[in-house]
Amino acid sequence: MASHPAIKAAYWPSWSETFPPSAVDTTLFTHIFYAFLLPSNVTFKFELSDSTASLLKNFTTTLHQKNPPVKTLFSVGGGSSDPKLFARMASNVGSRNIFINSAIEVARNYGFDGMDLDWEFPQNPKDMADLGQLFKEWRVAIQKEARSTHRSPLLLTAAVYFSVDFQWAETYRKYPAASIAKSLDWINAMCFDYHGSWDTSATGAHAALYDPNSNISTSYGLTSWIRAGVPRHMVVMGLPLYGKTWQLKDPNVNGIGAPAVATGPGDGVLVFSEVEKFNKENGATVVYDARTVSTYSYAGTSWIGYDDSRSTTMKIKFAQALGLRGYFFWALSFDSEWKISKQGKLSYRQEP
Template sequence: MASSSSSQAIKGGYWPSWAKSFPPSFIDTSFFTHIYYAFLIPNNVTFKFDIEYTTGLELVNFTSTLHAKKPPVKTLFSIGGAAEGTIFFGRMASSPSMRKNFIDSSIEVARKFDFDGIDLDWEFPQTPKDMENLAYLLDEWRLEVQKEAKTTNRPPLLLSAAVYFSANLFLFGPYRSYPATSISKNLDWINVMNYDYHGAWDTSATGAQAALFDSKTNISTSYGLGSWIKSGVPKSKLIMGLPLYGRTWTLKDPKSHGVGAPAIDVGPGDQGVLTFAEIQQFNRDHKAKVEYDLESVSMYSVAGTAWIGYDDTPSVTVKISYARALGIRGYFFWAVHGDYKWKISKRASQLWRL
């Protein structure tokens, strides 16, 4: 069984290893309980982890720095990410011998570099068979984690996973459902990715990319968390995702600028993405009009034809209150380097007292 106590709230944050100008030493750990190193990728033939020397130094620095902070935080490394995804994990999970290679190597890396746990970020299982194989993977992973802890007389490694906003994948590919029974039994918690509902893949209209509510569709955080609860995963294992970035569009007509307004292209930022810190700078530089959308519980900024949808403290306040009322375990941010002077991280932490 998963080892985690359900009493402690989880206040997580992912640190992207490519954020070189924002090293782990910059993280204010007073607002977090768990920080994830993103990402490690196994060898795509053996499915073992080949850690290069420079990466090894970075991992040592990550865990030692964050464990020495006051207060210290738990550290996990996350495997995969949005850029690595579908076929790669599917091949590994379909083979018992490859699953064993992957599991044994992941545990070895965690212990060698002094991590407290491991996080799986498979975006996303593509077929019902992938979901079935994911269940086998989690069953075997938990077994090996327990066995290793008993053999070494150390606390069991934490096991978590970043998952789709809904327990069922219904927007692309064949309809498929996560293995809720295996997840409930084997993982300490899941990080539910309650964002990226809208973005550069649809430039016809603006969207609240992390909408708490959507009266017209099931693409919302309230629906997603509800579907996970309905699937049978305990509330004590559900962690709500919050984005520290926004998504941008170019408006068709500046006069029509609400959520869902006609658009013609992405807006400012790389592929229509800006961190929260960059959005604050944009708002200042362009004297942007900032609006709160009551229906979706989200913020947006407008300057000319530029439109940015994101979360700020007003929307995060409502989301944290919603999550607490729902009775789930906590929240996490993607990603910690995106905040502005810890404005959102601090507000969320204050609202969710341990």
């Protein structure tokens, strides 16, 4: 039986000026994703500026030369990219082919070990069918390129919704699990953003492992992928290094689900290092919530739901008990002195 070494990954935001690849502690990770590249919305090719090209080269060279080295992938898309761009590209065999060949070329030219697609999100059943086709053809192209160049095949992964289907959306759709299981190396399930600024009426655990009141939870989402036929060794759990914030209606009613009136500090989002700073400066009360496996803090009317070392460790143990391949963080530079990233290294043990 093939062994599947554990994945301990993180996305590196390329716009982070204070956090160059040289600052990454590679003892804590196995794979680092460069976030993000976008193809042209006209040609569907990657048309890279000189500054992006040198950034890519520096990223792979630096991380491959570190001790220990880590594998590098570039991620295509991201939360702020236009889902219609991917829908158009994926809808036609010609444009899929151009996109795939250009992605492989970028990976080889700049020394990457693989590619990741972060299409957020396919909007309807047709998009999902086209995505399945894209993955299938991408895998064939990767194998063909590896054979003709006598090199190891490039990795192919995708960042996906926390659940296999969008059962809470106006348009129901489901990921092409069969194509994913056959074509990808693994999926990065984005197990966060369950609650946020789009609903300011109540606080929420935005990355709850369990939700006693709904299926919008990490345990439900990850299990749905496995039930849909994606093997456990191909599922990687996402962990947020940031919190969501609200302004409480009444400072004395301050649990998860407490009435709120607006977004809180940081316009609704604080990265983990900022959460720590806020808690310290405001003498915030910090509460670990065992029911949802999450942490929250409050000071006056400000409320923050996030994951700390304890909730992260519990989640990683859950992923391990479920037999998943590992975990990834969004995003690398949001941690505070590697506090949370270290938890994973300590608590995730690969089965022999």
